[in-house]
Amino acid sequence: MRIFFGVATVLLLAGCSTPSDLMAQKPVSTQVSQKLPKALALCVYPAWQDYRSNAVMNETTSGFRIVAGSDTGQTDDVLDIVLSDQRNGSIIKHYQRASWSQIGRGGLSSALNRCL
Template identity: 30%
Template sequence: MRAGWLIAGMLGLAGCASSGDLTHRKPTFRASTAKLDSVYAACVQARWAAISPGARIVETPTTLQVVVVNATTSAEELLVIHSRAAGAEVALYERIEVLALRAYRDSAKACL
């Protein structure tokens, strides 16, 4: 019986940890690029896939997003890309801001 409650509680907490939760935080990195949003997203996704094979591009009605997920949260790293007339604006949101995960940030910067 306890195991059932524990599993239900864990699932409830996992549901709270969505990519939307990340965007309520301050981005760890913001920038502009002259590249098209799709070109920039493809560059970042390729580099992030080398770090985490599950990295993927998600298209929303207003943005492109590059997302890295893990087993317990729906988004560990989230790069939101807003298309502009001359390129794109980007914002990186990270669940945990540590030196070990800096490769994601460096990759986002390298693709600018």
């Protein structure tokens, strides 16, 4: 029985993810918008809050980042919105944990597409 709990604990810890963990992987989508990062983030953020009430939006040195996590503390989705090199729009990268599972996440992509 102790072995079972030990294995279960290791598996739970291995599944933990942070925004940095997700952003170290390849994004599930990369898009470009003519909107500046702040306008785009303010448009997308309410839908992310509807998805997860604990979603947070932070300003970064190059734009904005929206992070949505599960109730267990894992980061499920990260939207990184940065100012384009031409400084006239945004580059948006969407990172997901378990991207193969889109149950309940459909609103995130559609909100982004509406705001582009």
